[in-house]
Amino acid sequence: MKPNDLLRLLALLAALAAAMFPSPAPAQEDSGGEASSEPKPDEARPDGEESDEKTPGPILAIVGADIETVTQGTIRRGTILVRDGTILEVGQSIEVPEGAEVIDASGKVVTPGFVAVDMNGVGVGAAARSRGGGGSSNSVADALDPFDRNMKLCLGVGITSGAVRIGGASGARFLFQPGPGSEDEGPVSLTVDDLIGLLADGQLDDETFDHLLAHAEGREDDGHGPLGLFAGDGSGLVSPFDSRFFGEQDRQGTCAHCAATVMEILPEPLAPPSPTRPRPDDYCVIKLTWGDLDGMLAAEQPFYSLSSSSLTGPFNVFSWRENLKKARDYLEELEQYEADKEAGKKDIKEPRKPVDDGLIKLVKKEIPLRTQASSAEQIRSMIALARELDYRLVLDGAIEAWVVAEELGKAGVPVVITPRDRRRSDPGREDSTGSSIETPGILQQAAVPFAIAPLGSSVSLVGLAGRDLTSLPLEAAFAVRGGADEATALAALTIVPARILGLEDRIGSIEKGKDADLLILDGPPLDYRTYVETAIVNGKVRYRRAEDRVYPVFDRDAR
C-alpha cells in the first residue's frame, strides 16, 4: 500500500485554492483521478448495454461531501451518483440528473464502507452454524438473517461487509447431566443440531446457545476456549465422565458457566495412521443489506482457513504437503481427462476429488490460505511453507510482524493486525519479540499491506466494552497512533481487507462501477468523535443514525 502523499498534498492545495478563488481550478480534476476526468456524458451508459435487459433504476446522488475514495485520493465537495446498487459516477463536476434522489452531505465526509475480515455471528441464522460435515444439507444462502440486530450495530460503526464464520462446530458433541425424571442415567450427548432445535423451541436462550457454540468453535476471544478434546473412533465416543479413561483432573475442562463438556469427535482414532484431511473453518462474505436477502451473500469460502496448530509439528506439515500434492495431482488428472474427452477417447473415468473444493481453489491460487501466526518464527515458517508449496497466504494476528516486516514485504503477504493487541516479549529479547505499538508504521514502511481487526470478532455487550467488533474504526485510529498514515489506516479498513476477501473489484473503494457501499460521516473517519450518519449498502440506505437509535443521537455543534 503506497500512501500517495503527493496526491493528498495536491488535493489539499487544490481545495485551498478553491476556497480562495470561486472559479473552478483545473488542478482539482487531477486529484480526482480517472473517475472525474470524463464526468459529463453520464447519459452515455444507460442507452448502452444495460437498457437492453432492463430499465435502469432511479438514481441516488450524494452531493457536497469530501469523498475519501481510498484508491484515488480525496475529492473535495464531490458528487457520487448511485444506480442499481453500483456507483455510476464519482467526481467533482458531475451534474445531478433530474429526478434523482439527492442526499445533501455538505460538510460531511464520505468513505467506502468498512470491511471486517472476521465478524462472528453477524447476519446468519442458527442453521449456518451447523453447516459442513454431519450430513447437514443447510446452505448459507438459506440461513441468512437480514434482520439480525448485530447488523445495525455494525452498520452504525461503518462496517458494511465482512467475513462470517459458519459451521466448524458440526463435529462437536455436548454432554449434559440428565435432569430430574429423565430416563437417561448417564450424561446425555447432544449435537449442534439438537441445540438449534432447542433454540427454535424457545427452550434455550440465545446467550446460552452462543456460549455453548463458543466452546465448540473454540473462540478464544470470548474467553471460552475449547474444552476437553477427546478422541473417539467416530461411532462410539468416550465420555469424560468415564473414570476408566479420565481422572478427576481431566474433567476440569468443564465450563464453570454452563457445566457443559464439549467434545470433539476426531475422524480418526488417536495417532492416525495416514495423513489427515485438513479441516478448514468455513467462512462466507456477507454484505450488511439490512432487510434484504438480495445481494446479501457476497461470496462463499473467500479463503482457506486453518488453525495454526494444524500447520505446525512434523506430522501436520507432512499431512499438509501430502494433501496439497493430492490436489495438484488431481488437477493434472482432470486436465488429462478433459483432454482425452475432447479427443473423443473412450473408457476414461473422471478422476475423483481426493480433497475438498477449497483446497483445490487454494492450489489454483483462487483463494489464499489464512492462518494465525503471531510470533516472528511462526510468521517466517508460514512464509517459507507458502513459498515452498506455492500458494497465497494471509496471516492473522501477526503481533510480531514488525520484526519480520522486510520478509513479509518481499513475500507480498498481507497481514491482519490488531494495534491494541499486547504480547509480552521474551526476557532478554525485548528488541525482537513481543508486541510493538509501532507495528503499523513499520509495516507501512516495508510496504506490507495490512488489515485491521478489532480485539473481539463478535458483537458483545451491545458494544459497550469498547473491545468488540464495533470498535473497528477506533482500532484503526490506533494504527495512526503507531505511525501509519491516515490513508494507510483507512485502507486497512477498506481496500486491503477487500483484497484479502478477493472482492477488491466490488468493494473497498469509491470507484465507478463498484458496489455502492458508502458511509456518510459527520467528521474524519478515524476520529473517535465521528459518528456514521448514514450507511448505504448495495445502493440503498440501510442505516440512519437519527432513526435507528443504535448509537447516541445528538448534534455536537448544538451543544
Next chain:
Amino acid sequence: MTQPRIAPLPLLATLAIAAAPPASWGQDRPLALKGATIETVGPAGRIETGVIVLRDGTIEAVGPVDQVEIPEDARVVDASGRTIMPGIVEPAYPYGGDVGSSSSGRRTVVINGRVIVLGGSSPTRSPSFTRVADGLDPFRTDFAPLLRSGLTLLNLIPADYGQAAVVRITPEDPEAMVVEEDGRLYVAVSNSTASLDVVRKGLEAANRPGGGNRSGAGSGSGSGRSGRGPSSSSSNSGASGSARELWKAVAEGKVPLIADAANAAAILYLLEALEEAKDVRLALIASGPDVCRTLDRLADRPKLTLLLRPAIDTEPDNRNLVNVPRLVHEEGIEFAFVQGSDRFGLLSTQDSPLFHVAYLVATGLPREKALAALTARPAELIGQGDALGSLEEGKSASLLVFDGDPLDPYSRLRTVIIAGRTVYETE
C-alpha cells in the same frame, strides 16, 4: 377448579339460559334464545334485539325479534342483556400427539442451571410428513379447558410438517370430535435449507406433470396408521403420495397453505420461494415484530392471510407498542387471529377471553374485522366456512353467549354451545 360442566345441570336454574330442561337435547324441541344482541359476523351484521332458533344442531332462524317467527314447539329462553356470537375458531393449534401421555420416556438435561426437555425437531434437519389424524385419539385428548376461552373448533397442526386435522371440542362426545381428518397442509419454515426445501420441493413435485411419484417433499415416513376411527379416503395411499396431492392442491390455489415463519428472515425466504407460485393462497403464522419488519413485502403478496396473535406487540428493537393487526388491516392484508401457540396466554385470560382483542379494537382495529378474524376468517381458512364462523340460517349451531358486550372486559363468557349442545356454562 372450575371444570366445564355438562349440560343438563338443573342446579343452575338461576341462570336464564342454563334453565334448560334436562334430557331432550337438540332432539326434537328447538331452542330459541330471545332478546339478545346477536353478532352474526355474517351479512346480517349486528342485530340489537334478536332471536336465534336452534334445531337439531343447526341454526334454523336468526334475526330481529319482530321478524323471526319462533316455532310453537320451541323452548324459549329469555336472553335479553346477553350477546351471542359465533364460536371462536382456532386456525392453528399445535398438536404433538403426546397430550395426556404420562411422563415415561421423557428425556431432560440440565443446561445452564435450567432443566430442558428434549424431543421435538430441529429446523436444521429435514422434517418428515406427519398426519395429525393418524396420531389423534379422541378418547385420550382433553381440550375441554379451552372452552372457557371460547374456542369451539381447533385446527390441529403437526409439529413441523404435515396435514392438519379439524376437531370440535365436545368433551362428552369423543366420537363426534373429529370434523375433518384430511385437513390443510402445514409447514413450519425457518431460515434453513432443510425447512425451505420442503416448500421448494413440494411445489416442484406438485408442478411436475403426473408420473414422477418421487415427491421430494420430505421423506414421508409417517405412513398411514389407519387402524382407528372412521377410515378416510386417503389414509392408505402413503404419506408421500398424499403429501404430493396436498401440494398439488396448494399449488393450484384450491386450498391454502398454512405456514409458520420462525423469524422475519424466514418470511422473506418463504415469499421468495413462493414468488413464482402466484396461485398459492398463503396463510402465514408470524409474530407481530416480524410482520412489522416485512410489512411492505407482505403487502405485495397476493392471496395472503396473516395469522396473528391477538395482542399488542412491541416494535422490533424498541419498546414502542404497536397494534399489528391494525397495521396489517390498513395495508389491505387479510388476517385471522391465532392463539394456539400461546397456551399460557390462552388460559390466563379465561372468562374474559376477548380482553386482548378488545384492546386492539380500542386502539383502532375495526370491530367487525376483529370479530371476523376470530370466527369467519379462520373457519373459511380451514375449510369450515360453509358450516361455521357466522350465525346464519342453516349453519351449525356453535355459539358463545356473553353476559354483555364480548369486547367489554367486565363481560363474562357464560355459555358455549357446539352443534346445538351446551358444552360449557358458568355462573
